[in-house]
Amino acid sequence: MQKKRKTVEYGKYGYIFLVPFFLVFLIFQLYPLLYTFYISFFKQVQVGHGRKATIELVPGLNNYTDYVFGSLGGGEVFNAIIVTIVMWLLNFVPQILLSLLLAGWFTDAFNKLRGEGAYKVIMYMPNIITAATIAVLFYSFFDVNGSITGLLKSVGILNDNSDILKSGYASLFIIAFIQFWMWYGNTMIVLIAGIMGISPSLYEAAMVDGATPTQQFWLITMPLLKPILQFTLVTSAIGGLQMYDIPQLFNKGGPVVKWGANSVNSTQTIIMLVKSYIDAGPKQDYGRAAAYSVILFIITLAISMIFFLATSEKKSKSSGVG
Amino acid sequence: MASSIQVNTTQEKGKFSLRKPFRYAVCIILVVLALFPFYILIVNSTLTSDLIKQGIHFIPGANFIKNYNGLVAKTEAVGVSLWKSMLNSLLITVPTVVLQVYFASLTAYAVTVYHFKGRNFVWAFIYAIMMIPTQVSIVGFIKVCNLTHLYGSRLALIIPAMAAPTTVYFMKQYMEASFSVEIVEAARIDGASEFYTFNRIAVPLIMPAIATQAIFAFVASWNNLYTPSLILATERDKATMPMYVQALQSNDKQRDFGQIYTGLFISILPIMVAYFLLSKYIVAGVALGGVKE
Numbered sequence A: 001m002q003k004k005r006k007t008v009e010y011g012k013y014g015y016i017f018l019v020p021f022f023l024v025f026l027i028f029q030l031y032p033l034l035y036t037f038y039i040s041f042f043k044q045v046q047v048g049h050g051r052k053a054t055i056e057l058v059p060g061l062n063n064y065t066d067y068v069f070g071s072l073g074g075g076e077v078f079n080a081i082i083v084t085i086v087m088w089l090l091n092f093v094p095q096i097l098l099s100l101l102l103a104g105w106f107t108d109a110f111n112k113l114r115g116e117g118a119y120k121v122i123m124y125m126p127n128i129i130t131a132a133t134i135a136v137l138f139y140s141f142f143d144v145n146g147s148i149t150g151l152l153k154s155v156g157i158l159n160d161n162s163d164i165l166k167s168g169y170a171s172l173f174i175i176a177f178i179q180f181w182m183w184y185g186n187t188m189i190v191l192i193a194g195i196m197g198i199s200p201s202l203y204e205a206a207m208v209d210g211a212t213p214t215q216q217f218w219l220i221t222m223p224l225l226k227p228i229l230q231f232t233l234v235t236s237a238i239g240g241l242q243m244y245d246i247p248q249l250f251n252k253g254g255p256v257v258k259w260g261a262n263s264v265n266s267t268q269t270i271i272m273l274v275k276s277y278i279d280a281g282p283k284q285d286y287g288r289a290a291a292y293s294v295i296l297f298i299i300t301l302a303i304s305m306i307f308f309l310a311t312s313e314k315k316s317k318s319s320g321v322g
Numbered sequence B: 001m002a003s004s005i006q007v008n009t010t011q012e013k014g015k016f017s018l019r020k021p022f023r024y025a026v027c028i029i030l031v032v033l034a035l036f037p038f039y040i041l042i043v044n045s046t047l048t049s050d051l052i053k054q055g056i057h058f059i060p061g062a063n064f065i066k067n068y069n070g071l072v073a074k075t076e077a078v079g080v081s082l083w084k085s086m087l088n089s090l091l092i093t094v095p096t097v098v099l100q101v102y103f104a105s106l107t108a109y110a111v112t113v114y115h116f117k118g119r120n121f122v123w124a125f126i127y128a129i130m131m132i133p134t135q136v137s138i139v140g141f142i143k144v145c146n147l148t149h150l151y152g153s154r155l156a157l158i159i160p161a162m163a164a165p166t167t168v169y170f171m172k173q174y175m176e177a178s179f180s181v182e183i184v185e186a187a188r189i190d191g192a193s194e195f196y197t198f199n200r201i202a203v204p205l206i207m208p209a210i211a212t213q214a215i216f217a218f219v220a221s222w223n224n225l226y227t228p229s230l231i232l233a234t235e236r237d238k239a240t241m242p243m244y245v246q247a248l249q250s251n252d253k254q255r256d257f258g259q260i261y262t263g264l265f266i267s268i269l270p271i272m273v274a275y276f277l278l279s280k281y282i283v284a285g286v287a288l289g290g291v292k293e
Helices: A011-039 A062-068 A076-106 A116-128 A131-142 A147-154 A168-196 A200-208 A213-241 A245-251 A270-276 A286-312 B019-044 B049-053 B064-073 B082-113 B119-129 B134-147 B155-162 B165-178 B181-189 B194-205 B207-223 B226-231 B241-250 B257-290
Strands: A042-047 A054-059 A256-259 A262-265
Touching: A011 A286, A011 B082, A011 B119, A011 B134, A011 B155, A042 A062, A042 A286, A062 A076, A062 A286, A076 A116, A076 A168, A076 A213, A076 A262, A076 A270, A076 A286, A076 B019, A116 A168, A116 B019, A116 B257, A131 A147, A131 A168, A131 A245, A131 B019, A131 B241, A131 B257, A168 A213, A168 A245, A168 B019, A168 B257, A200 A213, A213 A286, A245 B241, A270 A286, A270 B134, A270 B226, A286 B134, B019 B257, B049 B257, B064 B257, B082 B119, B082 B155, B082 B165, B082 B181, B082 B194, B082 B207, B082 B241, B082 B257, B119 B165, B134 B226, B155 B207, B155 B226, B165 B207, B181 B194, B194 B207, B207 B257, B226 B241, B241 B257
Parallel strands: none
Antiparallel strands: A042 A054, A256 A262
């Protein structure tokens, strides 16, 4: 970091230039967030009967007492939280391991691989393609009449009557795989840049002292890469918690499977659950959608806080895309 | 940063190593894995639905035009044609990108160049709100759209881009590293107004960062499904490209795989072409996101 930057004495322009950002932020982000909290304490009731009936919101805690922590919601929000986290873990753990491995290879000066640029471009490519298209593509592959299903049947891995999209576990794994496939290239590029930023003199000194490559990796690369790894972890977790496009378009949150006494959506994320109560129709209930949003916000905030605490003590700055 | 070379492996001399062949093999498998779905997508877009249902095919057929015509004929069921949906996406994406990078630059400029009370707080605040995903406040967002009569309007998707904390963050990082405040002082001596200095002197100087951020803003807006599908739910003629793709999946009744694949293929064509033209800058931009100091 540079020492205190030289600035000019025209401070009021600083405020003026900040106005558009903060005005739009207040109207389109802060107010909506506060309103979502507020409306989560309202319950939806039917007023009147028959065709004259209207839906109104009246104050009440029932969204939390009945749906979130009570039994009326059938545990759907906890199911969605578990599904979301499991899907994220199934994607993130292999993603970070593969990215680290590849980043190590591409920065290995003694075993230079040719065509590093081309590998990066191709491995990153799925990340930039519309997630909606990719989800429908994989849905078309794994549909009962799909191309991959046909391949698996012809080589005898699947029997002729099986339908992959009717299996909760298979749907979960395929969605996690799609996420992994879309994101490892991104993480790899970020980690390569991080490793390249480590001063070569550290490695030279370590070699003079006789450190093995393994020791160098664990004692130099990993500690210095830690802020970037943390940031990757947190941005990925926050992004993963908001997962919507792929599970929605791959299998619409389904299939519905038996889990103990309940029937649950095996790939429905929290955001999908929220949206199902916003969409027009008999299920529409803004209070309930808001309460579930608040739960999601709290989980997201908790993860962000852990990140801030973990990185602020190191006084390091890092960032990631996505 | 980019020029430094890392030394973390020593290879024993004179010993034949399988290390490199193994690494190449893994990389090639991953390349195939990245391209395979798109290859099958392209092949399937040229086949009849009946053929696709029989299993996997590697050789293109001659049914593309027929699939395409079938897809066009089905436009009614979806609400808009694929091309119209792309135009709709552009009508949202282009103004979004312009507003997002311009106001992010302005905001970052304010925090970098000017010295005012509460500057550090403002910066910490922008840094903190970067972590709040907009999806969690969607119920309130719809409320605001109703209050401002923007529900169903493209503006509801465009205006919020003026407050994009992540873009501000990257613009500030860039300005701290490569923009000197002395230029602003020099412009001031020459009699330039503050606003003129920003528009005519600062913006051209930070153009490389603006271009990078514009690419990512474009991709994010172009690919966005969630917010448009809520805000434009009742406006079928304003459906965006991802909404069109969603309709392809939902259209179970007369499902024709040849047509679905053709639609998917056309939907990714523009961004594929753009990606391979700009891949150098995009990969560099992704790397930039990862490291600072």
